Amino acid sequence: MASISKQKRAAKKGDSKASSGTATPTTNGSTTSNGHGAVTQNGNKDQLVANLEAELRELDVSAEFRTSTGVLTSHPLSQDLKIYNFSVSFYGAELLTDTNLELNAGNRYGLIGLNGSGKSALLSVLGRREVDIPRGLDIFHLHREMAPVDKTALQCVVEVDEERMELEREAEELAHSTDDEAQAHLMDIYERLDELGADTAETRAAQILHGLGFTKQMQATKVKDFSGGWRMRVSLARALYLKPAILLLDEPTNHLDLDACVWLEEELKTYKRILVVVSHSQDFMNGVCSHIIHLHDKKLKVFGGNYDSFVKTRSEQLENQLKQYKWEQDQISHMKDYIARFGHGSAKLARQAQSKEKTLAKMVQGGLTEQVVKDKLTTFAFPDPGTIPPPVIMVQKVSFRYDDTKPYIYTDLEFGIDLDSRIALVGPNGAGKSTLLKLLVNELMPTDGMIRKHPHVRIGRYHQHLQDMLDVNLSPVDFMMKTFPDIKEVEVMRRIIGQYGLTGRQQTCPIKQLSDGQRCRVVFAWLAYQNPHLLLLDEPTNHLDMETIDALADALNDFTGGIILVSHDFRLINQVAEEIWICEHQKVTKWTGGIQKYKEHLRNKISKERALEAAKAEALLAAKSNTKSAASVVKGSTAPLKSSSAPIKNGKK
Numbered sequence: 001m002a003s004i005s006k007q008k009r010a011a012k013k014g015d016s017k018a019s020s021g022t023a024t025p026t027t028n029g030s031t032t033s034n035g036h037g038a039v040t041q042n043g044n045k046d047q048l049v050a051n052l053e054a055e056l057r058e059l060d061v062s063a064e065f066r067t068s069t070g071v072l073t074s075h076p077l078s079q080d081l082k083i084y085n086f087s088v089s090f091y092g093a094e095l096l097t098d099t100n101l102e103l104n105a106g107n108r109y110g111l112i113g114l115n116g117s118g119k120s121a122l123l124s125v126l127g128r129r130e131v132d133i134p135r136g137l138d139i140f141h142l143h144r145e146m147a148p149v150d151k152t153a154l155q156c157v158v159e160v161d162e163e164r165m166e167l168e169r170e171a172e173e174l175a176h177s178t179d180d181e182a183q184a185h186l187m188d189i190y191e192r193l194d195e196l197g198a199d200t201a202e203t204r205a206a207q208i209l210h211g212l213g214f215t216k217q218m219q220a221t222k223v224k225d226f227s228g229g230w231r232m233r234v235s236l237a238r239a240l241y242l243k244p245a246i247l248l249l250d251e252p253t254n255h256l257d258l259d260a261c262v263w264l265e266e267e268l269k270t271y272k273r274i275l276v277v278v279s280h281s282q283d284f285m286n287g288v289c290s291h292i293i294h295l296h297d298k299k300l301k302v303f304g305g306n307y308d309s310f311v312k313t314r315s316e317q318l319e320n321q322l323k324q325y326k327w328e329q330d331q332i333s334h335m336k337d338y339i340a341r342f343g344h345g346s347a348k349l350a351r352q353a354q355s356k357e358k359t360l361a362k363m364v365q366g367g368l369t370e371q372v373v374k375d376k377l378t379t380f381a382f383p384d385p386g387t388i389p390p391p392v393i394m395v396q397k398v399s400f401r402y403d404d405t406k407p408y409i410y411t412d413l414e415f416g417i418d419l420d421s422r423i424a425l426v427g428p429n430g431a432g433k434s435t436l437l438k439l440l441v442n443e444l445m446p447t448d449g450m451i452r453k454h455p456h457v458r459i460g461r462y463h464q465h466l467q468d469m470l471d472v473n474l475s476p477v478d479f480m481m482k483t484f485p486d487i488k489e490v491e492v493m494r495r496i497i498g499q500y501g502l503t504g505r506q507q508t509c510p511i512k513q514l515s516d517g518q519r520c521r522v523v524f525a526w527l528a529y530q531n532p533h534l535l536l537l538d539e540p541t542n543h544l545d546m547e548t549i550d551a552l553a554d555a556l557n558d559f560t561g562g563i564i565l566v567s568h569d570f571r572l573i574n575q576v577a578e579e580i581w582i583c584e585h586q587k588v589t590k591w592t593g594g595i596q597k598y599k600e601h602l603r604n605k606i607s608k609e610r611a612l613e614a615a616k617a618e619a620l621l622a623a624k625s626n627t628k629s630a631a632s633v634v635k636g637s638t639a640p641l642k643s644s645s646a647p648i649k650n651g652k653k
Contacts, residue, residue: 066090068125070101072132079105079245081137081274086300088118088125091513095121097298103246108268108275110285110307113295115517115545116506119278122295123248126276140244142252145231148224153214153234156223157205160238207613208237211263211606212256213429229255229429240267249277253284253568254464254542257429261568262602266610280541280549282307283570283599297373307546318372325369332368335360378501378548380524380555385533388454392534392562393417393440398449400432400439409435411586413449419533421562424577426591426598431583433566437461437536440564460532462540466523472512476502476522479511484529500525501548516543524552534562541569550575570595 067089074082081103088096095118103109113119120143125131127141146156209219212233218226223234232255239247253261265287268275276293279285285292285307292303292310303310335356342349343357398413409432417423417440425433438444439451441461453459471479480493487493497507500521511519520543527535535556541549553575556563567573573580573595580591580598591598 066121066125066130068130070131072134074134076134077136078134079137079273081133081246083131086131088121090118090121094298096295096300099299101300102302103274103276105245105274106272108271108288108290109277109293109302110289110291111276111278111293111295112285112307112310112546115501115521115543115548116515117295118298119295120250120515123250123276123278126246127248137245138242139246139248140239140242141248141250142235142239143248143250144235145228146223146234146238148226148231150222150224152220152222153209153226153237154202154205154219156234157209157237157241158201160242161201205237205241208240208267209234211260211267212237213260233260236264243271243273246274246276247271249275249279251278251280251543253279253281254539256568258426258568258570258599259428259602259605261570262599263606266603266606280544280546281569281571282546321369322372325371328363328369332360332363378551379499380501380528380548380551381499382528382535382555382559382561383531385458385531385561387419388456388533390418391416391452392419392454392457394452395440396450396452398439398446398451400435400444400447408447408586410588413588415588417534417562417564419560419562421534421564422576422578423563424565424567424573424580424595425583425588426573426580426595427583431585433583434463434538436583436588437463437538437564437566440536457534458530458532459534459536460527460530461536461538462523462527463538464542466527467516467519470511470519470522473510475508475510476514476525477507479522480525480529483526496529497522497525500528501551517545517548520544521548532561534564535559536564538566539568540565541567541572570599 068087070083070086072082073084074080081101083101085098086096086101087094087098111119111122123141124143126133127139127143129139133139149156151159206216206219214233214237218230223231226234236249236252239249252264256264261281261284265284268277268288275288277285277288287306289306290304292305292307294301294303294310294314303313305313339353339357339360343353344350345353394416395413399408399411401408425436427433435444439446441459442451471482474482476497477490477493480497481487481490487496494507502518502521502525506514506518511522514522520540524540540552544552549569549572553572556576563576565573565577577595580593580595582589582591
């Protein structure tokens with residue numbers, strides 16, 4: 001059934017065409033570009049932009065310690081962004097120095113670099129427009145969760161499109177007017193609302209939320225009742241719904257399960273505008289990115305292709321650079337030796353020496369190849385905990401629910417864990433993966449059944465909230481020495497921390513000046529020093545760069561204890577896990593294939609769901625085309641246009 005607002009638009013358009021044959025251009029407003037070409041008032045649009053910028057300034061307190069400069073070189077009306085001589089510093093430390101940034105519409109960029117190199121700072125500079133960016137390019141920067149507001153998840157997503165909301169408010173006002181000029185402007189608004197898909201706003205928002213793991217009941221739940229991880233998903237849904245000219249995503253997979261990661265990968269791989277994403281997942285980067293921006297040595301360099309292509313291309317470039325450097329150094333050494341030996345010899349030899357001296361000067365003046373400086377290798381280490389006889393942990397007939405009013409998360413679990421266990425827990429959010437880890441460390445107690453443990457077993461659990469225990473005003477060295485007072489010598493502690501990739505000033509500056517990834521390394525140092533027999537790792541890759549994740553994988557493979565891993569990083573699971581356990585439907589079951597086979601299973605499931613959604617959408621369009629005659633029934637109606645964000649009941653708004 002066509003919506004009432006759609007029927008009214010059809011009726012109004014019919015009247016307009018009957019009288020003039022074409023829609024009259026707007027005369028009481030102006031066409032402005034915000035990446036959509038909206039028909040709206042200049043003042044209203046500018047106010048929306050100003051409000052957004054004010055909100056960002058209020059939220060991003062770190063901007064107080066950041067300075068940014070750059071020269072905009074792209075045309076103000078272009079959908080591309082080019083900034084030359086781009087520099088960014090934070091707490092006085094240079095992150096970018098006189099580099100160039102070029103983002104072209106239709107490209108999907110993966111921004112990579114070591115922890116602390118400035119990736120998040122770069123996104124923040126762009127998102128807050130700390131350098132000159134045309135107002136015609138609207139930007140959405142995903143970097144924090146949705147505020148705990150008193151609106152539902154669905155409402156928060158639908159209402160993010162401020163252009164559509166403003167147009168609908170304006171249309172309601174103009175619908176009561178009989179003035180020809182106002183009616184002409186109303187026709188332009190209706191045309192723009194059609195372009196924005198106003199009648200399908202809630203449907204599109206609901207589809208995005210569903211893809212990110214929200215059930216219908218959760219979509220109708222107030223955002224204030226969600227955890228931070230789910231509020232981050234609401235923010236991500238808002239970004240995907242809006243489809244801005246520049247979409248900036250900082251670790252978008254951090255709070256997602258594997259199902260949602262696969263869905264997001266499928267969603268972003270066809271993004272038509274500018275996408276810049278920071279992600280520690282090589283698998284995700286390979287599936288999404290058309291280009292890679294490498295932040296290295298305070299410069300930005302763009303490579304075509306996905307992450308695997310970047311690794312291959314850069315390896316070849318470094319190999320060629322090394323060969324060229326060695327050849328040049330050999331030539332220079334040979335010429336200097338010749339000049340030194342024969343520069344004061346016979347006239348003929350002296351002339352040859354002078355010739356070589358000129359050749360050498362030209363080589364230097366033309367620019368010599370820089371020496372290849374290898375990236376610092378990050379290392380992790382988990383000490384040998386020693387052996388204890390099995391069974392280490394026995395789970396016997398365990399059932400669990402949080403209280404008598406809640407459904408069971410698990411029923412009748414039976415399994416064992418030993419020092420040779422290498423297990424990855426997978427399954428949708430809410431199925432109980434983190435809950436199971438909490439049960440194993442007695443943070444939660446079984447509702448029924450029993451968990452038996454070896455009396456001498458030491459268990460270390462890593463989870464994303466461990467960073468909260470850090471005293472950010474202390475340095476990593478001071479924090480560790482305060483936590484483990486048995487170590488008296490600073491140099492001993494510095495060697496311990498150095499095993500986790502923190503060196504020099506990173507060990508002695510306040511933790512608040514470290515990046516999230518560097519703070520994670522402090523937590524790993526704290527965890528490893530406790531020498532656990534079993535490592536329970538709940539999303540350990542959040543905020544780590546790719547090189548650090550590889551170092552973590554190597555350390556886990558060398559670890560002689562047991563491992564239970566919860567991660568959305570397919571590559572890490574593939575590197576470490578020997579068994580895949582699925583947590584779902586109150587049970588824990590073993591998956592018979594590897595993690596890539598499981599990903600293909602998820603992709604096929606998503607493909608079927610998308611096909612079903614497409615079929616439903618096609619049927620809806622067919623139904624609407626059969627009700628076009630309904631527009632004549634309401635022709636001439638002047639009732640106010642109802643907002644497309646009103647609740648849907650029985651197919652009507």
